[in-house]
Amino acid sequence: MFDDFNSESGVRNDGRARDRQRDDARNLFEREVPLGQTGETSLAIAVHAWLDGELPESVLRRGDSARDVDFWNRLGEETSARRHMRTPTHIQDRIMEALPQHAPQLITPWFQRELVLTPASAVAIGSALVAVTAAATAAFMGVIR
Amino acid sequence: MKTTETEVDAGLENQDQLVIQRVLAGNRDAFRILISRYSDPLYRHALCMTGSPDVAEDILQMSFIKAYQHLAEVRGRFDAWVFRIVANGCKDWLKNIRRSHLSYDEDDQASGFATPEEELDRTELRTDLDRALATLPASLREAFVMKHVEGRSYEEMADLLGTTVGALKMRVHRAREALQALLEEKYA
Numbered sequence: 001m002f003d004d005f006n007s008e009s010g011v012r013n014d015g016r017a018r019d020r021q022r023d024d025a026r027n028l029f030e031r032e033v034p035l036g037q038t039g040e041t042s043l044a045i046a047v048h049a050w051l052d053g054e055l056p057e058s059v060l061r062r063g064d065s066a067r068d069v070d071f072w073n074r075l076g077e078e079t080s081a082r083r084h085m086r087t088p089t090h091i092q093d094r095i096m097e098a099l100p101q102h103a104p105q106l107i108t109p110w111f112q113r114e115l116v117l118t119p120a121s122a123v124a125i126g127s128a129l130v131a132v133t134a135a136a137t138a139a140f141m142g143v144i145r
Numbered sequence: 146m147k148t149t150e151t152e153v154d155a156g157l158e159n160q161d162q163l164v165i166q167r168v169l170a171g172n173r174d175a176f177r178i179l180i181s182r183y184s185d186p187l188y189r190h191a192l193c194m195t196g197s198p199d200v201a202e203d204i205l206q207m208s209f210i211k212a213y214q215h216l217a218e219v220r221g222r223f224d225a226w227v228f229r230i231v232a233n234g235c236k237d238w239l240k241n242i243r244r245s246h247l248s249y250d251e252d253d254q255a256s257g258f259a260t261p262e263e264e265l266d267r268t269e270l271r272t273d274l275d276r277a278l279a280t281l282p283a284s285l286r287e288a289f290v291m292k293h294v295e296g297r298s299y300e301e302m303a304d305l306l307g308t309t310v311g312a313l314k315m316r317v318h319r320a321r322e323a324l325q326a327l328l329e330e331k332y333a
Contacts, residue, residue: 043322051321052299052314071329072321078270079293087188091202092180095209103171106217 043068161223165216176216180209183224186295187231193290194235194283196275204234228305232287239283270332277327281320288316289324 047068049055060069161182167175184205191201208230212223219226278286291297291305292313299310299317306313 043318043325048318048321051293052317068325071325071332074270074332075274075324075328076293078267078274081267082189082193082294083296085185085189085192087184087205088198088202091188091205092177092184094202095180095184095206096174096177098206098210099173099176099213100210101173103169103173104214104216 047072157224158222165219165223168213169217176209176213179212179223179227183227184209187228190228190290190295191231191235193278193294194232194286195238196279200238204231204238208234225305232306236283236287273328273331274324277324280327281323285316285320285323288313289320292317 044065046055046060046063047065050057050060050069051072057069060066161179164175164178168179187208188201188205191204192198195201195204208227211230212227278289281289287306288302291302292299297305299313302313303310
């Protein structure tokens with residue numbers, strides 16, 4: 001899915017061209033190629049390393065990335081706050097009420113089910129095989145003649 | 146440290162298996178243990194992916210019902226299995242819905258800010274972050290949320306999503322760059 005802030009504003013006069021541009025942007029955006037090889041990286045590798053816990057903040061403070069560090073620290077406060085969100089208390093009761101009353105059972109596909117062969121079914125299967133073979137042989141002989 | 150974490154995981158997995166056996170034996174109420182154990186991280190994931198508390202609640206409910214119905218098919222970790230159900234539910238919703246607005250239920254979150262101005266700033270940042278996240282493709286949004294909101298390691302993410310650490314790093318990096326491009330003018 002690709003969305004933008006102006007997605008509700010409708011199609012522009014040049015809608016077709018815009019769609020094509022958007023498709024191109026989407027393809028570029030979702031392509032998984034190593035960063036740093038295309039020269040399009042806007043965020044320093046060191047900032048990513050810091051955000052991934054591989055570099056201490058002090059290293060970035062000494063360089064040109066102090067502004068990025070401030071930005072991500074601010075964003076980090078918001079993402080950390082979200083980490084402590086709890087499920088609303090009524091949800092558990094709602095889920096329990098909506099569960100089926102019977103215990104869950106394993107639904108086995110027919111091809112994985114155990115085959116139970118009784119004497120009667122063995123005779124029936126054997127007879128069917130003989131009949132099918134006889135019919136196939138008769139048809140084959142008819143074709144040859 | 147690594148051994149201890151593994152032991153804790155194995156302990157939880159064993160406890161989950163015991164609960165699952167009880168549910169399969171007919172003790173329906175035992176399923177509540179699994180719901181209360183895992184609903185918080187799953188709700189957070191659904192909420193950050195969809196941006197809507199109502200939708201997140203619906204996805205959580207449908208996912209746990211599905212998990213209950215197919216409980217006999219669980220192989221391995223229950224938490225990873227149910228996470229995949231929720232994650233797929235979010236992606237399906239994102240495929241079908243184009244959102245017009247986002248909102249958060251303020252009542253569910255405690256405020257740690259001293260002044261109304263700080264609270265206002267935070268609300269604004271939250272709304273802007275939601276809007277920026279909504280512009281990302283689902284795969285990038287999912288990777289960013291798992292890394293920065295849920296605080297998972299790349300290895301754990303790879304395990305849950307069935308992909309490689311390298312691919313996930315790429316997604317997180319792209320998500321960061323897109324978010325910074327959208328938000329830095331206002332917040333940097």
